[in-house]
Amino acid sequence: MKQKEFTSRLIHVVGEEGVILNPAEQEFYVNDWLGKAHGRTVAVVRPRNTAEVSAVMRLCHQSQTPVVPQGGNTGMSGGATPDMSGAQVVLSLNRMKRIHEVDPVNNTLTADAGVILAEIQQAARAVDRYFPLSLGAEGSCTIGGNLATNAGGTGVLRYGNTRDLTLGLEVVLPDGRIWNGLRGLRKDNTGYDLKDLFIGSEGSLGIITGVVLKLFAAPAGRVSAWVGAKELTSVVTLLNRLQAACGPRLSAFEMMSESSLALVTRHLDGHFSPLNQAYPYYALIELADTNLNGLQEMLQEALTSAIDDGLIDDCVVAMNEAQSVSMWRLREGISMAQVKAGKAVKHDIALPISSLATFVKEADQIVMNGFPDLPIINFGHIGDGNLHYNVLVPLDISPSLYKETTAELNKRIHDLVTQFNGSISAEHGVGTLRRDELKRYKSSVEMDLMNAIKRAIDPNQIMNPGKLL
Amino acid sequence: MKQKEFTSRLIHVVGEEGVILNPAEQEFYVNDWLGKAHGRTVAVVRPRNTAEVSAVMRLCHQSQTPVVPQGGNTGMSGGATPDMSGAQVVLSLNRMKRIHEVDPVNNTLTADAGVILAEIQQAARAVDRYFPLSLGAEGSCTIGGNLATNAGGTGVLRYGNTRDLTLGLEVVLPDGRIWNGLRGLRKDNTGYDLKDLFIGSEGSLGIITGVVLKLFAAPAGRVSAWVGAKELTSVVTLLNRLQAACGPRLSAFEMMSESSLALVTRHLDGHFSPLNQAYPYYALIELADTNLNGLQEMLQEALTSAIDDGLIDDCVVAMNEAQSVSMWRLREGISMAQVKAGKAVKHDIALPISSLATFVKEADQIVMNGFPDLPIINFGHIGDGNLHYNVLVPLDISPSLYKETTAELNKRIHDLVTQFNGSISAEHGVGTLRRDELKRYKSSVEMDLMNAIKRAIDPNQIMNPGKLL
Numbered sequence: 059m060k061q062k063e064f065t066s067r068l069i070h071v072v073g074e075e076g077v078i079l080n081p082a083e084q085e086f087y088v089n090d091w092l093g094k095a096h097g098r099t100v101a102v103v104r105p106r107n108t109a110e111v112s113a114v115m116r117l118c119h120q121s122q123t124p125v126v127p128q129g130g131n132t133g134m135s136g137g138a139t140p141d142m143s144g145a146q147v148v149l150s151l152n153r154m155k156r157i158h159e160v161d162p163v164n165n166t167l168t169a170d171a172g173v174i175l176a177e178i179q180q181a182a183r184a185v186d187r188y189f190p191l192s193l194g195a196e197g198s199c200t201i202g203g204n205l206a207t208n209a210g211g212t213g214v215l216r217y218g219n220t221r222d223l224t225l226g227l228e229v230v231l232p233d234g235r236i237w238n239g240l241r242g243l244r245k246d247n248t249g250y251d252l253k254d255l256f257i258g259s260e261g262s263l264g265i266i267t268g269v270v271l272k273l274f275a276a277p278a279g280r281v282s283a284w285v286g287a288k289e290l291t292s293v294v295t296l297l298n299r300l301q302a303a304c305g306p307r308l309s310a311f312e313m314m315s316e317s318s319l320a321l322v323t324r325h326l327d328g329h330f331s332p333l334n335q336a337y338p339y340y341a342l343i344e345l346a347d348t349n350l351n352g353l354q355e356m357l358q359e360a361l362t363s364a365i366d367d368g369l370i371d372d373c374v375v376a377m378n379e380a381q382s383v384s385m386w387r388l389r390e391g392i393s394m395a396q397v398k399a400g401k402a403v404k405h406d407i408a409l410p411i412s413s414l415a416t417f418v419k420e421a422d423q424i425v426m427n428g429f430p431d432l433p434i435i436n437f438g439h440i441g442d443g444n445l446h447y448n449v450l451v452p453l454d455i456s457p458s459l460y461k462e463t464t465a466e467l468n469k470r471i472h473d474l475v476t477q478f479n480g481s482i483s484a485e486h487g488v489g490t491l492r493r494d495e496l497k498r499y500k501s502s503v504e505m506d507l508m509n510a511i512k513r514a515i516d517p518n519q520i521m522n523p524g525k526l527l
Numbered sequence: 528m529k530q531k532e533f534t535s536r537l538i539h540v541v542g543e544e545g546v547i548l549n550p551a552e553q554e555f556y557v558n559d560w561l562g563k564a565h566g567r568t569v570a571v572v573r574p575r576n577t578a579e580v581s582a583v584m585r586l587c588h589q590s591q592t593p594v595v596p597q598g599g600n601t602g603m604s605g606g607a608t609p610d611m612s613g614a615q616v617v618l619s620l621n622r623m624k625r626i627h628e629v630d631p632v633n634n635t636l637t638a639d640a641g642v643i644l645a646e647i648q649q650a651a652r653a654v655d656r657y658f659p660l661s662l663g664a665e666g667s668c669t670i671g672g673n674l675a676t677n678a679g680g681t682g683v684l685r686y687g688n689t690r691d692l693t694l695g696l697e698v699v700l701p702d703g704r705i706w707n708g709l710r711g712l713r714k715d716n717t718g719y720d721l722k723d724l725f726i727g728s729e730g731s732l733g734i735i736t737g738v739v740l741k742l743f744a745a746p747a748g749r750v751s752a753w754v755g756a757k758e759l760t761s762v763v764t765l766l767n768r769l770q771a772a773c774g775p776r777l778s779a780f781e782m783m784s785e786s787s788l789a790l791v792t793r794h795l796d797g798h799f800s801p802l803n804q805a806y807p808y809y810a811l812i813e814l815a816d817t818n819l820n821g822l823q824e825m826l827q828e829a830l831t832s833a834i835d836d837g838l839i840d841d842c843v844v845a846m847n848e849a850q851s852v853s854m855w856r857l858r859e860g861i862s863m864a865q866v867k868a869g870k871a872v873k874h875d876i877a878l879p880i881s882s883l884a885t886f887v888k889e890a891d892q893i894v895m896n897g898f899p900d901l902p903i904i905n906f907g908h909i910g911d912g913n914l915h916y917n918v919l920v921p922l923d924i925s926p927s928l929y930k931e932t933t934a935e936l937n938k939r940i941h942d943l944v945t946q947f948n949g950s951i952s953a954e955h956g957v958g959t960l961r962r963d964e965l966k967r968y969k970s971s972v973e974m975d976l977m978n979a980i981k982r983a984i985d986p987n988q989i990m991n992p993g994k995l996l
Contacts, residue, residue, distance in 0.1 A: 161879070161881050162767070163763065163764075163767055163880055163881035164879040164880045164881040164882075164912070165770070165880070166879070186771070207716065208716050208720075210714050210716075214713065214714065215713075218691075219714060221720070222687075222691065231972070231976075235972050235975075236972065237970070237972045237973060237976060238970065238972075239973070240948075241948055241949075241950070242879045242948070243877045243878070243879065243912060243948075243949065243950050243953075244683065244684075244877065244911040244912050244913070245679055245683065245688060245877045245908075245911050245912065245913045245950065245953040245954050246877055246950035246952075246953065247676065247677050247679075247727055247950070247952050247953065247954055247955065247956045247957070248950055248951060248952045248957055248961070248965060248968075248969070249727075249957065249965065249969065249973070249977050249995060249996075250724060250727070250728055250732075250976075250977045250980055251677075251690070251723045251724060251726065251727055252973065252976055252977070254720045254723035254724070255719060255720060255723070255724060255980075257720065258716055258718075258719070258720055259719055263719075275770045275771045275774050276771075277774070294632065295632075298631070298632055301634070301744045302655070302744045302745075302817060303817060303818070304817065304818075305744050305746070305775070305816060305817035305818070306774075306775035347774060348771060348772060348773065348774035349772070349773075349774070349825070351821065352820065352821070356818070408712045408713065408714045408715055409712070410630070410633040410635070410711045410712065411632055411633045411634070412630050412632035412633040413633075439714075442713040442714050443633070443712060443713050443714065444713070444714045479709075479710055479711070479712075480712065481710070481712050481714065481715035481716070481717055482717060483715075483716050483717045484712075484714040484715065484716065485714050485716055486716065487716045488716070488717055488718065492717070496717060496718065499717075500717070500718065501706070501707065503700070503704050503705065503706045503707075504706060504708070504718070504721065506704075507700075507706060507719075507721055507984070508718050508719045508721070510983040510984060511719055511724075511980065511983055511984075513983065514979040514980055514982065514983035515976070515979060515980075526718060527718075
């Protein structure tokens with residue numbers, strides 16, 4: 059099929075306003091927001107509903123045109139950007155924005171894949187329920203993108219990843235057929251778990267068009283605290299103590315190193331450490347509950363006894379929501395402070411929580427030996443074993459040296475992660491960023507299984523080629 | 528390969544004591560405990576470790592011998608029983624009983640597939656942690672069988688199904704290769720979710736040999752209550768109220784109809800209703816927490832206000848653990864009472880919780896119209912939308928009439944379940960029991976996807992043929 063015929067058939071399917079052919083208007087869709095991934099496209103197509111997605115995919119199937127699905131285009135790993143060939147179609151879900159049903163009795167919400175995450179959170183709040191997925195990009199990322207990448211964020215410790223928040227899916231397959239798995243059931247043992255196969259598959263098996271999400275009872279509020287400690291092992295022990303004392307009330311347990319906090323207070327106005335003194339490690343802790351009676355006292359008591367036992371060195375419990383917010387601003391400010399201070403070589407890794415402290419000791423040694431002048435910015439969701447273990451290089455580093463340093467650091471850190479039976483991509487996915495590394499770190503059996511599934515579901519390999527596998 | 532050569536090679540792999548050829552000793556392995564499924568086998572093979580499972584599977588792959596994996600042989604759907612051909616091997620995991628590691632810091636437990644569920648619960652308790660999977664067969668079912676069937680049980684409302692309790696798997700593939708996915712990570716976005724594909728696949732894709740399970744903070748105790756209500760809608764509304772008031776403390780919410788309770792008190796000695804009066808519906812409610820302060824008061828208050836509002840009619844809050852236990856005995860006694868009172872035509876179904884009451888009204892009407900003399904025994908884990916909607920037929924019914932009645936009731940009830948977008952097997956799986964029905968109720972797209980995955984991973988179709996698909 060010639061390109062002209064292809065685009066005119068696309069227009070026939072979704073209408074003029076559903077196809078973007080003008081390169082200037084395509085800009086947003088063919089580059090990622092980090093400015094790292096760049097591509098070209100035959101056309102950006104923006105269907106309005108599942109039937110239109112199905113018709114577009116039938117056309118791409120017939121013409122063997124590769125398709126790059128895209129949500130809010132806020133990914134971290136280049137998974138939603140077309141390649142430079144200009145032969146790939148970008149299929150954007152950003153006109154599929156309907157919330158179909160909010161069911162507070164079944165505690166479910168049914169939505170199109172293109173709904174913005176923040177709108178889903180808001181729709182849950184409107185019926186006095188809570189949707190716990192929360193991350194930096196929530197004002198612009200789509201729920202379909204969250205599903206395709208199995209997004210993590212700050213709520214994982216208590217509520218799990220996006221996978222754990224999903225009951226049902228609708229998917230358009232590579233040949234255009236529609237799988238309707240939009241079920242709002244807590245239990246269903248009738249065959250293979252297709253849902254979880256599509257979640258986290260980064261658009262390589264089909265296009266997620268709809269979802270049934272779990273809702274939860276809304277917490278009545280939260281209590282936060284900021285803790286300083288000399289050792290990372292002490293922070294991990296504190297995590298275990300709080301799990302024992304507070305059970306599911308523990309809704310966040312974030313860690314940052316002194317160099318991470320110093321970066322924030324140095325580079326961002328109006329950000330101050332909550333403690334009078336510096337410590338090598340800090341933890342930001344949050345309890346939340348449907349009933350706030352005694353919640354602050356519970357946290358205060360657990361932390362006081364940790365100080366008495368010499369486990370931690372100092373702490374502040376937020377006395378009100380404003381103090382909670384300012385503690386969280388320190389944690390959330392790290393990304394911005396990093397951008398101001400240098401270029402970050404990033405590692406989004408996960409480890410068994412019992413190995414975290416030993417891993418960090420060895421990783422620090424590797425960086426200090428190999429790159430003695432580079433600051434280590436180590437922080438993360440350690441309640442889930444997820445570290446953002448970054449190394450800062452100067453802003454004026456040459457592109458070639460940056461590339462070389464990144465490759466070398468990635469290799470050394472990810473080799474160590476693998477020794478500890480960890481993950482080289484805890485929450486950001488593989489995309490193009492970690493694709494070559496995946497082959498290095500996965501067993502051949504695991505790669506074979508993934509490739510066999512890919513061939514079974516997308517035999518013509520038109521779904522998001524060049525990503526993940 | 529001749530049968531004699533095959534069995535001698537089996538013996539070469541696992542030793543004399545690992546192969547059962549004597550039909551009398553095979554009895555346990557070729558029949559199910561319900562007395563419903565019966566089969567024959569070439570040999571029962573009982574490997575001691577993953578390497579032996581791998582060697583057995585290589586042999587079966589070479590000789591194209593079909594394999595039926597088996598754990599504790601406590602399934603409800605005939606999924607672990609060989610067919611009558613005598614050509615299938617039963618591969619029992621019941622000699623693979625090692626718990627390899629309990630890590631209270633990472634909150635994980637790593638075990639062989641053949642470990643009995645109760646032993647896993649016990650190993651967690653020994654380090655002051657909690658493994659929440661709990662079901663009637665826990666003293667004899669194996670964790671591998673729980674994984675293969677994605678077992679449910681009484682802890683699902685708070686902790687999820689077996690799937691949600693699993694972080695990593697080891698699987699021997701149909702050709703004997705070993706996939707080592709024994710990772711103890713809360714976050715890992717590096718490719719397709721293979722783990723969840725094997726969980727719930729009923730032995731049709733490979734043999735689960737090892738697992739990394741999640742552990743949780745141990746609850747300090749529980750509080751139970753028994754509630755009587757006129758309408759099922761009121762019971763569902765009470766569920767929503769308790770979710771809002773008690774959040775994750777709500778650890779069980781079981782329902783039973785008056786006819787279910789009457790069956791128990793009539794047929795089992797020493798079982799009495801906790802209330803002075805009969806009501807059409809009862810709920811058994813449990814709160815559990817790491818901290819018991821105020822827990823009983825919280826439940827008491829929520830139930831008192833539900834009575835004041837006219838939502839429920841009566842309730843008793845257990846004043847101690849002994850009273851809790853006797854409430855739970857009523858719930859657990861239903862299965863035994865059913866056996867004494869008649870033959871049960873069973874439906875293990877799930878529905879959106881918001882449809883439960885309407886569904887039951889319509890289902891009751893269907894049974895009363897078509898089978899006016901048969902009592903309906905309706906109970907279940909309604910916090911998860913899971914009903915065990917059973918119909919009792921007389922003990923002395925003729926086999927042919929029983930078969931006919933079962934088929935007719937199954938069809939009518941499952942048709943209705945499907946109208947409500949529910950599941951015809953909430954927790955018991957498909958096995959041979961629901962295999963034909965699966966084709967009736969699943970879309971052709973969903974069946975195609977499942978069959979494509981089956982062909983991709985088990986191209987010679989040697990894994991548990993005749994089950995599930």
